[in-house]
Amino acid sequence: MAFAAFQTAEVVPQAPRKRSRIALFLLLPGLLYLVLFFVTPLISLLLTSLQQPAEFGDIGQYEYAFNWQNYVTVMSDYWPHIVRSFGYALAATVFALLFSYPLAYFIGVKARRWPMLQGLMLVLVIAPFFISFLLRTLAWKQLLSDESFIITSLKALSLMAPDAHFTGTPFAVIFGLTYNFIPFMTLPLYTTLERLDLRYLEAGSDLYANPFTVFRKVTIPLSMPGIVAGTLLTFIPAAGDYVNASRDFLGGPDTQMMGNVIEANFLVLLNYPAAAALSIILMAAILVLVGVYVKRSGTEDLL
Amino acid sequence: MSVREFAERGADLELVGIQKRFPGFTAIEELDLTIPAGSFFALLGPSGCGKTTTLRLVAGLEEPTSGRILIGGRDVTGTKAHERPVNTVFQSYALFPHMSVLENVAFGLKRRRIGDALGRAHEALRLVELDHLAQRRPAQLSGGQQQRVALARAIVNRPALLLLDEPLGALDLKLRRQMQLELKTIQEEVGLTFLHVTHDQEEAMTMADTVAVMNKGAIEQMGAPAELYELPRTSFVANFLGQSNLFTGDVAGSTDAAISVDIAGARVTVPAARAQRHTGRVTVGVRPEKVTLLREAPAASSDHNVLGPGRVIDVSFSGVSTQYIVAIPGVGTVTVFAQNTGSGPVVGEGVEVWVSWPVEHGFGLDDVAEPAARFAADADTTSIAAQRREELVAELEED
Structure with a gap:
């Protein structure tokens, strides 16, 4: 804090022209990569989304056009999937946050005195990454299938109706999404909480705030950068996820998300314009939601 | 409440x-x-x-x-x-x-x-x-x-x-x-x-x-x-709260009114009421601004303590006052603050001087000062670094 006064010291401009040329040179590989693998496919996707079926063509043959009706069609055909995608992603984000915050708080704040424990717990958080995402989700499918030990036990204890299922329900999909994205929530939360200056919490309690108020008024606002980063890292991929909701994994016919619809349109129905239009909608919706979220959470100056 | x-x-x-x-x-x-x-x-x-x-x-x-x-x-x-x-x-x-x-x-x-x-x-x-x-x-x-x-x-x-x-x-x-x-x-x-x-x-x-x-x-x-400030009880207080000149010696005689201590052959008298201990080995002291610098040996007097002769080894001028450090053989160094009022001698380094202070300004401590810590030079870079390190360690411990 005492050094904050020095941080505004002016930066001395050093030979700007020469430096900018070197900077440009160093940026070149990155820029080329972006143009080749991001901008080009994006334009191609945009163009595909406006295509129309080729005259006298086979299934899967399209020609370039300005067929914006594609967007109207997919919106009216797939609006439940769009709503479901964001609903599931939101639920998974909230659950992951509720689960990760205490965990990250424990590792980053309470366990500070024991670096060994901190390290061990962080390894445990990251450990699932050592096994493929698909394998882990398949394992959950096995563990939670109708014949599995867990489900038969729950049924035997009358905690589940005898004819109920777990896999194929929205709950199973949200469970899978939450499980798969928890490390992406925990790690950013941990990095901000690990740097949390406990003297602010002491100052809060010195100023008559009870522990809950200190948490609400001091801890949460100070960990906002981690919360924003974690929720974005969870929400964005969860909204576009097509593995958990897939019939082959934890989902069922009624739990299809946008990712599944895009996959089906691209690979099964060969309706490329519809798939491309859905992809663009997904991307735009996420951009708008994230923009509003970052603006509303007021963390521009904290990020 | x-x-x-x-x-x-x-x-x-x-x-x-x-x-x-x-x-x-x-x-x-x-x-x-x-x-x-x-x-x-x-x-x-x-x-x-x-x-x-x-x-x-x-x-x-x-x-x-x-x-x-x-x-x-x-x-x-x-x-x-x-x-x-x-x-x-x-x-x-x-x-x-x-x-x-x-x-x-x-x-x-x-x-x-x-x-x-x-x-x-x-x-x-x-x-x-x-x-x-x-x-x-x-x-x-x-x-x-x-x-x-x-x-x-x-x-x-x-x-x-x-x-x-x-x-x-x-x-x-x-x-x-x-x-x-x-x-x-x-x-x-x-x-x-x-x-x-x-x-x-x-x-x-x-x-x-x-x-x-x-x-x-x-x-x-x-x-x-x-x-x-006027009556520190321990050598820590005497040195932490302002500066002090401390002398350690054996009590050579005491009356109801005062004790006198043998400091390298010289007698230093301290009022009994201002001394914590009246027998054995004691540390007595006086604040540097109470000490006067004299160019000539003063006449023996019962209401002043005199030490000397010694030589001025350092003079530093700080505007309001001048600090003299006098080395007296057998006694050690004595710090003297002299107000720059124009009165009193202005001496340079190497001059032979006596130091004197009124008996009623002396004090006797409860503990015996560690001689090494008395005038440890704390201005050189190694000791500043050591001190800084100690402070940091202490801070860490406090946290």
Whole structure:
């Protein structure tokens, strides 16, 4: 804090022209990569989304056009999937946050005195990454299938109706999404909480705030950068996820998300314009939601 | 006393048999302390002496290993920090970085649901002359400004007991004087009890009614600043609170009125009332500004002590006064502060001199000074580095 006064010291401009040329040179590989693998496919996707079926063509043959009706069609055909995608992603984000915050708080704040424990717990958080995402989700499918030990036990204890299922329900999909994205929530939360200056919490309690108020008024606002980063890292991929909701994994016919619809349109129905239009909608919706979220959470100056 | 309302007046603070242990070391051995309501009490000591721990115990940020804490007669040992009618000005200021200056100052008032929190916060900011920066974030303020905000944030709550943890450290001299005065005024106006923790002896002496000098987890001596300065009881106090010339020798004779000590063949007389010990090996001392420098051997006199001859080995001029260091064979070095009033000799290095002081200004200590620590040169870079390191270690331990 005492050094904050020095941080505004002016930066001395050093030979700007020469430096900018070197900077440009160093940026070149990155820029080329972006143009080749991001901008080009994006334009191609945009163009595909406006295509129309080729005259006298086979299934899967399209020609370039300005067929914006594609967007109207997919919106009216797939609006439940769009709503479901964001609903599931939101639920998974909230659950992951509720689960990760205490965990990250424990590792980053309470366990500070024991670096060994901190390290061990962080390894445990990251450990699932050592096994493929698909394998882990398949394992959950096995563990939670109708014949599995867990489900038969729950049924035997009358905690589940005898004819109920777990896999194929929205709950199973949200469970899978939450499980798969928890490390992406925990790690950013941990990095901000690990740097949390406990003297602010002491100052809060010195100023008559009870522990809950200190948490609400001091801890949460100070960990906002981690919360924003974690929720974005969870929400964005969860909204576009097509593995958990897939019939082959934890989902069922009624739990299809946008990712599944895009996959089906691209690979099964060969309706490329519809798939491309859905992809663009997904991307735009996420951009708008994230923009509003970052603006509303007021963390521009904290990020 | 409820924390929901402003304190009408300051409250007594009473620490009874406080002991605080941390894993590996004891911060406070045994502390009994009573601070009467409405007083300005300074806890003075070097880093790592346990003074900040004492403050944190009173604030409720640490729990004592044993002992009781009473504020205004009520036992608060078991209550949490937010339930105590106490506010702290932290050394690190601990201003909430995500709130504006105004929100920071209003924080305590809002928690206590006191009406017109923002109005009162503005008032407190006006007091520290920072109302024009009310909407800024703490990070946009200078160190001194942050400190004043921290002060406003604490005093706006009118606590029965205000704890100050080296709150004026980052201020420049002028602002520091201004804030000292301001604090004093607030304290007198409202009659709050102030507990001020500092390592700056000048600050402690100018502001506090009562100063307690703390060393190694215990209070060495406590009293009014003038009393402590004029009559230190231990060599630690004698050297920490200002400078002292200390001489150790055996008591050679004593009467009801005075004791005389044999210092390298010379007799140094100290009034018996000002000496803690009257027999055996004792350390006696005198403040450098009480000592006069003489060019010629003075006539023997019963009301002055004389040591010498010796040679001036260092002269440093500091405007108001000049500091002479005189080396006297067999005695060691004697520091003399001479006011630059134009009277008295002005001598250069190497000149042969005698030093003399009135008997009534001498004092006798309770302990025997460690000769090595007496005039350890603390200005060279190695010892500064060592000292800094010790401070850092102490700080780490305190945390």
